[in-house]
Amino acid sequence: MAATDPVLKPDFGAKRTHFILTDEHEQLRESVRSFATKELAPHAEQWEETTFPDSVFRRMGALGFLGLDKPEQYGGQGGDYYSALVLAEEIVHSGSGGLAMGVAVHTDMAMPPILAFGTEEQKQEWVVPAIAGEKILCLGITEPDAGSDVAGIKTRAVRDGDDYVINGSKTYITNGHRADVIVLVTKTDPDAGYDGFTLFLVPMDAPGVVREARLRKLGMHASDTALLAFQDVRVPASAVLGQVGKGFYHIMWELQGERLIGAAGCVAGAQHCFDRTLQYALERTAFGRQIGRFQAIRHKFAEMATKIETARQMVYTTAWRFKNGEYPVREISMAKLYASRIAVEVADECIQIHGGAGYMKEYGVERVWRDMRLNRIGAGTDEIMLDVIGRSYGL
Amino acid sequence: MHPSPFTDEHDDLRAAVRRFVETELRPNVREWEDARWFPDAVFHRAAELGFLGLKYPEEYGGQGGDHLHDAVWTEELARCGSGGVAAGLGAHTGIATPPIWKFGTEDQKRRYLAPAVAGERIAALAITEPDAGSDVAAIRARATRVDGGWTVRGAKTYITNGVRASFLVTAVKTTGEGGHHGLSFLLVDTDQPGVSASPLEKMGWHAGDTALIALDDAFVPEENLLGRENEGFALIMANFQWERLMMALGAVGAMQDAYDRTVAYVKRRNAFGRPLSGFQALRHKLVDLATTIHAGRCTTHDALARFVAGENAIREVTMAKLLTQRSAFEVIDACLQLHGGAGYMEEHEIERMARDARLGSIGGGTDEIMREILGKVLDL
Numbered sequence: 001m002a003a004t005d006p007v008l009k010p011d012f013g014a015k016r017t018h019f020i021l022t023d024e025h026e027q028l029r030e031s032v033r034s035f036a037t038k039e040l041a042p043h044a045e046q047w048e049e050t051t052f053p054d055s056v057f058r059r060m061g062a063l064g065f066l067g068l069d070k071p072e073q074y075g076g077q078g079g080d081y082y083s084a085l086v087l088a089e090e091i092v093h094s095g096s097g098g099l100a101m102g103v104a105v106h107t108d109m110a111m112p113p114i115l116a117f118g119t120e121e122q123k124q125e126w127v128v129p130a131i132a133g134e135k136i137l138c139l140g141i142t143e144p145d146a147g148s149d150v151a152g153i154k155t156r157a158v159r160d161g162d163d164y165v166i167n168g169s170k171t172y173i174t175n176g177h178r179a180d181v182i183v184l185v186t187k188t189d190p191d192a193g194y195d196g197f198t199l200f201l202v203p204m205d206a207p208g209v210v211r212e213a214r215l216r217k218l219g220m221h222a223s224d225t226a227l228l229a230f231q232d233v234r235v236p237a238s239a240v241l242g243q244v245g246k247g248f249y250h251i252m253w254e255l256q257g258e259r260l261i262g263a264a265g266c267v268a269g270a271q272h273c274f275d276r277t278l279q280y281a282l283e284r285t286a287f288g289r290q291i292g293r294f295q296a297i298r299h300k301f302a303e304m305a306t307k308i309e310t311a312r313q314m315v316y317t318t319a320w321r322f323k324n325g326e327y328p329v330r331e332i333s334m335a336k337l338y339a340s341r342i343a344v345e346v347a348d349e350c351i352q353i354h355g356g357a358g359y360m361k362e363y364g365v366e367r368v369w370r371d372m373r374l375n376r377i378g379a380g381t382d383e384i385m386l387d388v389i390g391r392s393y394g395l
Numbered sequence: 396m397h398p399s400p401f402t403d404e405h406d407d408l409r410a411a412v413r414r415f416v417e418t419e420l421r422p423n424v425r426e427w428e429d430a431r432w433f434p435d436a437v438f439h440r441a442a443e444l445g446f447l448g449l450k451y452p453e454e455y456g457g458q459g460g461d462h463l464h465d466a467v468w469t470e471e472l473a474r475c476g477s478g479g480v481a482a483g484l485g486a487h488t489g490i491a492t493p494p495i496w497k498f499g500t501e502d503q504k505r506r507y508l509a510p511a512v513a514g515e516r517i518a519a520l521a522i523t524e525p526d527a528g529s530d531v532a533a534i535r536a537r538a539t540r541v542d543g544g545w546t547v548r549g550a551k552t553y554i555t556n557g558v559r560a561s562f563l564v565t566a567v568k569t570t571g572e573g574g575h576h577g578l579s580f581l582l583v584d585t586d587q588p589g590v591s592a593s594p595l596e597k598m599g600w601h602a603g604d605t606a607l608i609a610l611d612d613a614f615v616p617e618e619n620l621l622g623r624e625n626e627g628f629a630l631i632m633a634n635f636q637w638e639r640l641m642m643a644l645g646a647v648g649a650m651q652d653a654y655d656r657t658v659a660y661v662k663r664r665n666a667f668g669r670p671l672s673g674f675q676a677l678r679h680k681l682v683d684l685a686t687t688i689h690a691g692r693c694t695t696h697d698a699l700a701r702f703v704a705g706e707n708a709i710r711e712v713t714m715a716k717l718l719t720q721r722s723a724f725e726v727i728d729a730c731l732q733l734h735g736g737a738g739y740m741e742e743h744e745i746e747r748m749a750r751d752a753r754l755g756s757i758g759g760g761t762d763e764i765m766r767e768i769l770g771k772v773l774d775l
Binding site: 355 | 529595596598665666668676731732735738739746749750758761766
C-alpha cells in the first residue's frame with residue numbers, strides 16, 4: 001500500500017478511469033477517439049463551411065457507433081447507458097461541435113423516444129435504418145413563438161378520419177435539412193393543457209413539409225439548422241408515436257437523457273480545449289518564459305481544471321443514478337446547467353490565454369467558444385434549468 | 396448631473412456622427428460582415444464629413460478640435476453594429492495617425508497626416524509580431540541601413556487596416572541591442588514589392604481588415620523616420636493611453652447598444668403567457684447589466700476628463716480599459732442569453748456584438764497586461 005511508503009509522491013501522469021467505467025468502456029473510448037481523430041478531425045475545418053456530409057452517419061453506422069446503447073435486435077450494440085456517454089465524450093475529438101450535435105440529435109434525442117414509445121413497426125421502419133446510418137433523424141419541439149415555453153407550441157394535428165392533418169412551424173431544428181423523418185411535437189387537444197400533446201413520426205418527404213431557411217448562427221457551423229413549415233401534412237394514425245395526449249410527458253422524459261449526454265459533451269469539450277491550451281501555454285513564451293509559468297496563468301489553469309473535474313463528477317454520478325433506475329431530474333438539470341456554463345467559461349479563458357491567437361480562426365479556440373455557447377441555450381436554457389431545480393424544492 | 400466631460404458644444408457633433416452611423420453605416424454592416432470587408436469609400440465619406448480629422452489642426456485638413464471630439468466620434472461609432480467597421484475607422488483616426496501628428500516632421504504631416512485626414516491615404520499601425528504580442532520589447536523586425544534610408548525585414552500581425560493601408564506606421568529594430576532599446580518608428584509605404592499583406596480570419600470584426608504583413612526588404616527613405624532613431628519605444632507607449640480610452644469609450648457605447656436592443660426584445664417576446672420582462676430573474680439580470688454599464692461609463696468618463704485635462708491618468712485609463720472590455724463582453728453575452736435561441740442566430744445580430752466585443756480583453760494590451768501595469772502603478 002502506498003500509505004506505507006516512506007516517501008509518498010503523487011503520480012499526476014497516471015491514467016484516471018472513473019469507477020463507473022469498465023475496461024470495455026475504455027476500449028470503446030479508444031476506438032471512438034481514434035475514429036474521430038483520423039476520419040473526422042481532418043475535415044472539421046472544411047465542414048464548418050459546408051456542414052458535415054451524410055456519409056458520416058453511414059460510416060458511424062457501419063462502425064456500430066450509432067447504436068452503442070441500443071438493443072441488438074434493432075442492430076444496436078446492446079451496451080449500457082455509459083457507452084452513449086463515452087461516445088458523446090470522445091466525439092469532441094472531431095474538433096467539430098456541429099458534427100457532435102448532429103450525431104447526438106440522431107442517437108440521443110430523436111431515437112430514444114422511438115425506442116421507448118414506438119410500435120414494433122415504427123422501430124423497424126426508423127430505428128433499424130437509423131442505427132445503420134442509412135436514415136437520419138431529427139426532433140421538432142421549438143417553434144418561432146415557443147422556445148423555453150414548450151407548452152406554448154401551436155403546431156396542430158387534427159384528426160380527419162383515419163388520418164391526422166398537421167399545420168404549424170418548427171425552428172432551430174438540427175438535422176432538419178438532411179433528416180428522413182422528424183419526431184414532431186404537436187398539439188392534438190388545445191383544451192387539455194399538458195395532456196393535449198401528441199408526438200408524430202413524420203416522413204420529411206411527406207407532401208406539405210417545407211424545409212425553409214438554413215439558419216445562420218454563432219457557432220455549430222458544421223451542423224444544419226432548419227426552419228420548417230408543415231402545411232396540411234397528412235399522416236396516418238399509425239404515425240402517432242406513443243400515446244395520444246401524452247406527448248408532453250414523452251418529450252420531457254426525452255429531454256433528461258439529452259441533457260445528460262449534452263453535459264458529458266460539455267465536460268469533454270472543455271477538457272479538450274484545456275489540453276490544447278495547456279500545450280500552447282508550454283510552447284508560447286513572453287518576457288523570457290513559458291506563459292504557463294506565470295502565476296496568473298497557472299491559476300487560470302487550476303481554476304479551469306477544478307471546474308472541469310467538478311462537472312465531470314456531477315455528470316458521472318448522475319449517469320450512475322440514471323442507469324440504476326432513478327429519474328434524477330434535479331441532478332440532471334444541475335449537471336446540464338453547470339457543465340454548459342463551465343464549458344463556455346473554460347473556452348473563454350482559453351481564448352484569453354491564447355491572446356491575439358485566441359481571436360484568430362486558425363487556432364480553433366474561438367470556435368470552441370462559439371460552439372459551446374449553444375449549450376447554455378439549447379435543450380433548455382440556463383434559466384429553465386434554474387427553474388426546474390428551484391421548483392424541485394417546492395418553490 | 397452626470398459628471399460627463401462633454402459640454403453642449405459636443406451635441407451637434409454627436410448628432411452628426413449618429414446620423415452618419417444610422418443612415419450610412421448601420422444599414423450596410425450585414426452586407427459588409429458577409430463580405431469580410433467594408434469599402435474604402437467609407438473612409439472617403441467620413442473624411443468628407445470631417446470625422447477623420449476632428450482633433451487635428453486645420454492646416455492639415457482637420458477640424459481643429461480636441462480629444463473630446465474624437466471621444467464623441469468613438470462613442471457613436473460603437474453603435475454601428477460592426478466592431479470591424481468601428482475598428483477600421485478608429486484605428487485610422489485613433490492609433491495610426493496620432494504618432495505622425497505628435498512626432499512627425501512638417502514634411503511627414505503634409506505627406507501622411509493631411510492625406511489621411513482627407514481619407515485619401517489609409518493608415519495602419521503595425522507593432523505586434525507573431526512572436527511579440529504582449530511582450531512588445533521582443534520585436535524582431537529589423538531595419539538595416541542602406542543608401543538613403545533603410546530596408547526592413549520581418550513580419551507584423553493582427554494589423555487592423557493592414558490589407559488596405561497605403562502606409563504603415565511601424566516599429567522595428569534599428570540596432571542589434573535587445574529589449575526596449577534600439578526600436579525606431581518608420582513610415583512604410585505599402586505600394587512596393589517588399590510589402591505584402593494577407594487577411595486573417597477572426598472570431599469577430601468580420602467586416603474589418605486584419606492582416607499578417609510580410610516585410611521583405613521594404614525600403615524606407617531617410618525622411619520617413621518618425622521621431623528619433625532608437626527611441627521608438629517611447630512612441631509606442633505615448634499613444635497607449637488614448638488607444639485604451641478609445642477602447643473604453645467604444646465598449647461603453649457597444650454595451651449600451653446591446654442593452655437597449657435587449658430591453659426592446661424582452662418587452663416584445665412572450666413566454667408562459669407574459670413578456671420576458673415580466674419575469675423577476677430576467678428583470679434583475681437587466682438591472683445588473685444597466686448597473687455595470689453605468690459603472691463602466693463613469694469610470695471611462697472620469698479617465699477621459701483627467702486625460703483631456705492633462706493629468707497623468709495612467710491608473711484611471713488602465714482601470715477603465717480593464718473594466719470595460721471585460722464588462723462589454725459579459726454584458727453582451729448576457730444579452731445574448733436573454734435572447735434565448737434567437738441570440739444564437741445571426742439574424743438578431745447580438746451574437747455578432749458578442750464576438751466583436753471579445754477582442755476588447757485582448758487588443759490594445761490584454762487584461763493581464765493591464766493588471767501588470769496597474770500592479771506597478773499601485774506600487775504592489
